[in-house]
Amino acid sequence: MEKVRKTLCEPFRIKAVEPLTVTTNDYRRRALEEAGFNPFLLRSVDVFIDLLTDSGTGAMSDRQWAGIMTGDESYAGARSWLRLEKTVKELTRMPFVFPTHQGRAAERILYGILGGQGKTFISNTHFDTTRANIEFTGAEAIDVMPEAAKDEEVFLPFKGNIDLLQAEELILEKGPGNIGAVIITVTNNSAGGQPVSMANVKSLRGLCDKYGVKLVIDGCRIAENAFFVHEREEGYQNKTYREIASEMLALGDAFIMSAKKDGLVNIGGLLCLKDENLAQQCRNQLIISEGFTTYGGLAGRDMEALAIGLDEVFDPDYLRYRIRSTTYLGEHLRSMGIPVVWPIGGHAVYVDAGKLYPAIPKDQFPGQVLVCDLYLAGGIRCVEVGSVMFGKRGERGEFIPAPRELVRLAIPRRVYTQSHIDYVIEVFGDTLEQRQKDRGFRIAWEPPFLRHFTARFSAV
Numbered sequence: 353m354e355k356v357r358k359t360l361c362e363p364f365r366i367k368a369v370e371p372l373t374v375t376t377n378d379y380r381r382r383a384l385e386e387a388g389f390n391p392f393l394l395r396s397v398d399v400f401i402d403l404l405t406d407s408g409t410g411a412m413s414d415r416q417w418a419g420i421m422t423g424d425e426s427y428a429g430a431r432s433w434l435r436l437e438k439t440v441k442e443l444t445r446m447p448f449v450f451p452t453h454q455g456r457a458a459e460r461i462l463y464g465i466l467g468g469q470g471k472t473f474i475s476n477t478h479f480d481t482t483r484a485n486i487e488f489t490g491a492e493a494i495d496v497m498p499e500a501a502k503d504e505e506v507f508l509p510f511k512g513n514i515d516l517l518q519a520e521e522l523i524l525e526k527g528p529g530n531i532g533a534v535i536i537t538v539t540n541n542s543a544g545g546q547p548v549s550m551a552n553v554k555s556l557r558g559l560c561d562k563y564g565v566k567l568v569i570d571g572c573r574i575a576e577n578a579f580f581v582h583e584r585e586e587g588y589q590n591k592t593y594r595e596i597a598s599e600m601l602a603l604g605d606a607f608i609m610s611a612k613k614d615g616l617v618n619i620g621g622l623l624c625l626k627d628e629n630l631a632q633q634c635r636n637q638l639i640i641s642e643g644f645t646t647y648g649g650l651a652g653r654d655m656e657a658l659a660i661g662l663d664e665v666f667d668p669d670y671l672r673y674r675i676r677s678t679t680y681l682g683e684h685l686r687s688m689g690i691p692v693v694w695p696i697g698g699h700a701v702y703v704d705a706g707k708l709y710p711a712i713p714k715d716q717f718p719g720q721v722l723v724c725d726l727y728l729a730g731g732i733r734c735v736e737v738g739s740v741m742f743g744k745r746g747e748r749g750e751f752i753p754a755p756r757e758l759v760r761l762a763i764p765r766r767v768y769t770q771s772h773i774d775y776v777i778e779v780f781g782d783t784l785e786q787r788q789k790d791r792g793f794r795i796a797w798e799p800p801f802l803r804h805f806t807a808r809f810s811a812v
């Protein structure tokens with residue numbers, strides 16, 4: 353047995369560097385004020401460690417950059433497309449594969465066909481673009497997570513699972529013919545990047561077969577999920593990560609992927625299907641809005657890089673390092689007494705700012721306070737996932753808070769080293785010392801939709 357060492361060595365060395373700007377406290381205070389205390393409005397050059405998202409922010413390998421140079425830019429039947437199609441078919445075992453410019457384009461095409469007035473979609477948790485694309489068609493999107501998985505402190509190996517009983521009740525209540533699809537999101541992004549077990553997807557497949565309902569796998573983090581199945585689910589220790597991912601994908605009728613995550617590329621998406629009739633309808637839509645079926649809005653070089661990324665992502669050294677580095681951050685914060693969603697998921701650490709700043713009322717956004725404090729203390733950018741993002745106004749204009757006031761620190765793939773992460777931990781330590789706050793923010797301006805992106809705040 354190889355010794356597991358304490359030092360988390362990145363399984364790569366650095367060949368190109370991108371300088372980071374080191375800023376002072378005064379500089380960051382001015383930048384934050386100019387951005388209306390909303391880190392989305394900061395310029396990236398004013399950020400030292402950017403943990404806003406893991407989507408499209410990863411670093412490509414030397415093999416991928418070499419692929420960029422050999423990409424075939426032919427309009428139809430490009431070599432790069434054929435390579436990508438072969439890679440994806442081998443992985444998914446689905447006969448119809450379409451490239452898209454990113455995940456939500458695949459969602460718009462598929463749910464535009466399966467959705468519409470009177471249809472219901474059921475999921476462990478719909479990601480926000482998934483929900484938006486479904487609701488845009490007039491259909492409804494309902495999340496069914498097991499009650500136990502909502503407890504953020506309890507350790508469950510597969511907290512991302514769907515609640516099968518609730519899903520069946522909904523199918524019966526709405527009528528199987530009115531179910532647009534059941535969607536299983538792996539890992540479950542909006543629920544903390546928590547994994548989904550193979551047993552759960554197998555049972556879900558059985559349920560969908562029983563009622564003749566389609567099963568869609570929203571699997572942009574399918575490799576990270578495979579890692580957890582390998583670690584935590586009986587019977588998978590001798591299978592490779594790729595075999596586990598393939599086994600899970602084979603259970604779906606369709607697979608949607610934002611390639612900006614486990615595709616290890618900066619842009620791209622995939623829509624894969626088993627049903628020929630449905631594939632023909634999707635093909636028509638793809639040509640209308642994305643491009644010809646052999647590029648779907650991507651350049652040949654993008655497809656070349658994606659084919660290579662889908663190979664590299666299953667490298668055991670990479671996946672071990674990837675999940676260990678997220679866990680490393682989460683475990684350190686937890687050991688400092690910082691309330692984190694437990695266990696740590698695959699791509700991000702979620703901190704409960706509501707618990708960290710108990711004196712700040714929810715309508716003064718404790719999550720936004722933490723997000724701003726981390727930027728001020730050390731130039732770290734992350735995102736509030738609480739009442740700024742999900743808070744609502746009731747019928748009488750009253751404030752309805754989000755269920756939790758979380759802050760997400762998402763780790764870009766292959767970008768930061770252990771010393772960067774140690775720095776984040778140190779900055780958290782400083783923030784903890786200075787957090788005796790009892791006042792937060794009020795919203796100075798907000799747009800009608802998705803306010804977290806562009807709202808401006810002022811101190812109460």
Ligand SMILES: Cc1ncc(COP(=O)(O)O)c(C=O)c1O
Pocket residue numbers: 407454455456457479481482537541570572610611612620621
């Ligand atoms: C689970 C999930 N589905 C779909 C999407 C949408 O993908 P994209 O951002 O490429 O449009 C995302 C993006 O974060 C996601 O996490």
